[in-house]
Amino acid sequence: MCNKVNDTFASYHPLVNIIYFICVIGFATAFTNPVCLGISFIGAFIYSVCLRGREGIRKNLIYMLPLILFTAVLNPAFSHQGVTILAYLPSGNPLTLESILYGISAAFMLVTVICWFVCLNEVITSDKLVYLFGRLAPYLSLLLSMTLRFVPEFAERFGQVYRAQKAAGYVCGGKYLKRTRTALRVFSTVVTWALERAVVTADSMKSRGYGLKGRKAYSIYRFKKRDGICMIYILLCAGYVLTGGIGGAISFTYYPAVSGNMAGTYTVSVFVIYGLLVMIPVILRILERRKFTAVDNS
Numbered sequence: 662m663c664n665k666v667n668d669t670f671a672s673y674h675p676l677v678n679i680i681y682f683i684c685v686i687g688f689a690t691a692f693t694n695p696v697c698l699g700i701s702f703i704g705a706f707i708y709s710v711c712l713r714g715r716e717g718i719r720k721n722l723i724y725m726l727p728l729i730l731f732t733a734v735l736n737p738a739f740s741h742q743g744v745t746i747l748a749y750l751p752s753g754n755p756l757t758l759e760s761i762l763y764g765i766s767a768a769f770m771l772v773t774v775i776c777w778f779v780c781l782n783e784v785i786t787s788d789k790l791v792y793l794f795g796r797l798a799p800y801l802s803l804l805l806s807m808t809l810r811f812v813p814e815f816a817e818r819f820g821q822v823y824r825a826q827k828a829a830g831y832v833c834g835g836k837y838l839k840r841t842r843t844a845l846r847v848f849s850t851v852v853t854w855a856l857e858r859a860v861v862t863a864d865s866m867k868s869r870g871y872g873l874k875g876r877k878a879y880s881i882y883r884f885k886k887r888d889g890i891c892m893i894y895i896l897l898c899a900g901y902v903l904t905g906g907i908g909g910a911i912s913f914t915y916y917p918a919v920s921g922n923m924a925g926t927y928t929v930s931v932f933v934i935y936g937l938l939v940m941i942p943v944i945l946r947i948l949e950r951r952k953f954t955a956v957d958n959s
Contacts, residue, residue, distance in 0.1 A: 668712055668784070669949040670942035674888040675789035677895070682781045684899040685939055689773050692906060694913040694921060696932050698769050704939030705776035711946060712783040721776065728775075729768040736764030742916045763915040792882055819851050891941070898938035905931035 671678070689701045710717040738750075743759025750756055826847060905911055910928045913921030922928045937944075 668942070669945040671712075671784045673891055673945075674882055674884050675785065675793050676884070677888050677892050678784050678789065679793060680892060681895050681941060682777065682785070684895060686774060686777045686781070688899075688902060688906075688935070688938075689770065689777060692911060692913075693766055693770070693915070694911045694923075695766065696923065697911055697935060698766060698773065700932065700936045700939055702769055702773045702776070704936070704943070705773050705780060707940075708780050708942050709776050709783075711943065712780055724775070725772045728772050729765075732768035732771055733761070733764040736767060737761050740764075744918050759915050759917070759919055762919060766915065789882075815851060815855060818854060819847060822847050822850050822854075891945075895938065895941065898934050898941075901934045902931055902938060905934075 670681075685701065685704070688697070689705075692698070692701075706721060709721060713720065737756055737760040740760045740763070741754045741757060743755075743757030745758035746755045747758055747761075748756045826843070905927065909922070910925070910931050911922055913923075
C-alpha cells in the first residue's frame with residue numbers, strides 16, 4: 662500500500678492535483694449513471710486506501726456502510742415517485758422500484774464525494790493551498806488551510822488531552838453523567854487550545870507580512886515536464902467525458918421510469934476514459950513501482 666508520504670501523485674505540482682480533484686469531484690456529483698457512480702466509487706475507495714494504508718479500509722467502512730444504508734432507506738420512505746409499485750407502506754403510500762434505486766444511487770454518490778474529499782485533504786496540504794491561492798486570495802487561502810487542518814488536529818489533540826487526564830486520574834468512569842462531565846472538560850480544554858492556536862497563527866502570519874502587496878514567498882514547487890504531461894492527460898480525459906455527458910452518451914434517469922444509456926460504442930468509450938481519468942493516481946503509483954523494480958533488478 663502507498664501512503665501520503667510516498668504517494669506518487671501527491672508529489673506532482675499542486676496545480677495538477679487541484680485540477681484532478683475538481684474534475685473527479687465535479688463528475689461524481691454530476692453523473693447519475695450507475696456505471697459512472699461505480700467507477701468513481703471504486704477509484705475513490707482504492708485511492709483513499711492507498712493514501713491511508715490498510716487502516717483506510719476500516720475507516721472507510723465505518724462511515725460508508727451506515728451512510729449508504731441510511732440514505733438508501735430514507736429516500737423510499739419520503740419519495741413515492743415511479744411507475745413500478747412494489748408494495749404499499751402502512752401509511753398508504755406506494756413503495757416504488759424507482760425510489761429505491763434512486764436512494765441507492767444517491768447514497769453511493771454521497772459516500773463517493775466524501776471519499777474524494779478525504780483524498781483531497783490528504784494530497785492538498787496547507788502549503789499547497791497557500792501556494793495555489795496565496796496571491797489571488799491570501800486571507801481565503803490561509804482560512805482554507807487552517808480549516809482543512811483543523812479537524813484532524815482537533816481529533817488528535819482531543820485524544821492527547823483525554824489520555825493525559827486519564828493518566829492523572831481525572832477521568833471519571835461509571836455513570837453516564839460522570840462520563841459526560843469528563844468529555845466536556847476535555848472538550849473545553851481542546852477548544853481553548855484551538856482558539857489560542859488561531860490567534861497565534863494570525864499574529865505570526867501578520868508579523869511576516871502575509872497578504873501585503875508585492876510580498877514574495879519562497880516556493881518549493883516547480884512545474885516540470887511530467888506535470889505538463891499529466892495535466893494534458895487529465896484535461897483530455899476530462900474533456901472527452903464532459904463531451905459525452907453533455908451529448909447524452911451517459912445520460913440516466915430514475916423517474917418516472919428507469920431509463921438511460923448503458924451500452925453502445927460511444928457510451929462504453931466514455932466509461933473507459935472516465936475510468937482512466939479516475940484511476941490516474943493508482944496508475945502513476947503502479948508505473949513508479951515498476952520503474953523502481955526494474956532498476957533494482959538491473
